[in-house]
Amino acid sequence: MTKIADLRRNYTQAGLLESEIVANPFAQFKLWFEQAVAADILEPNAMTIATVTAEGKPSARIVLLKDFDDRGFVFYTNYNSQKGVELQHCPYAALVFLWGDLERQVRIEGKVEFVAEPEATAYFHSRPASSQLGAWASEQSTIIADRSILEQKLQQLETEYQNTIIPKPPHWGGVRVIPQEIEFWQGRPSRLHDRLRYQLVDGNWQIDRLAP
Numbered sequence: 001m002t003k004i005a006d007l008r009r010n011y012t013q014a015g016l017l018e019s020e021i022v023a024n025p026f027a028q029f030k031l032w033f034e035q036a037v038a039a040d041i042l043e044p045n046a047m048t049i050a051t052v053t054a055e056g057k058p059s060a061r062i063v064l065l066k067d068f069d070d071r072g073f074v075f076y077t078n079y080n081s082q083k084g085v086e087l088q089h090c091p092y093a094a095l096v097f098l099w100g101d102l103e104r105q106v107r108i109e110g111k112v113e114f115v116a117e118p119e120a121t122a123y124f125h126s127r128p129a130s131s132q133l134g135a136w137a138s139e140q141s142t143i144i145a146d147r148s149i150l151e152q153k154l155q156q157l158e159t160e161y162q163n164t165i166i167p168k169p170p171h172w173g174g175v176r177v178i179p180q181e182i183e184f185w186q187g188r189p190s191r192l193h194d195r196l197r198y199q200l201v202d203g204n205w206q207i208d209r210l211a212p
Contacts, residue, residue: 009185011103025182025198026070037098048096051086072178073109080171081140103187108179115174124168132166133157
């Protein structure tokens, strides 16, 4: 059996220099994200989101990025889920993208806001009908006796909404993480990785190199 402590990789694909990045972190993210898509990485929009419980304990899980622009990074969820409740209690979050095939990582920290209803509704109706029904069928993060409960609920909903428009659940919508810091990490040999951090200072993005 391989020892976990012996698992290591020497990163050699690329570097990240100040002369190679753009001043706007959203433009830099767009560049890296498009390269991740072009590299055919499995679900390049998968990201870890970390929240905080009411007791101050960290809580993390994987979600999918659904949109981003200069306003922030958007994902959708059940507002009654664990992460939804935690974000209502403490409106701050951290995101992490890991694109291992490119030896890259992006870390994002910031405040959150809930996406306006018209925007959330438009996205909801762009989803496959099965996903729309799934948002109704699952009371996310609650305890259920077994899987058959979900399957029976889905069957009921399929009958109820057959050939009709499925309304967006009132407890379902989008969350936008508004960055205060964005860090781009590029693996390098000998663990001397490149870390360039954009930090919002007095309305402007300041770029600093961090030691690995």
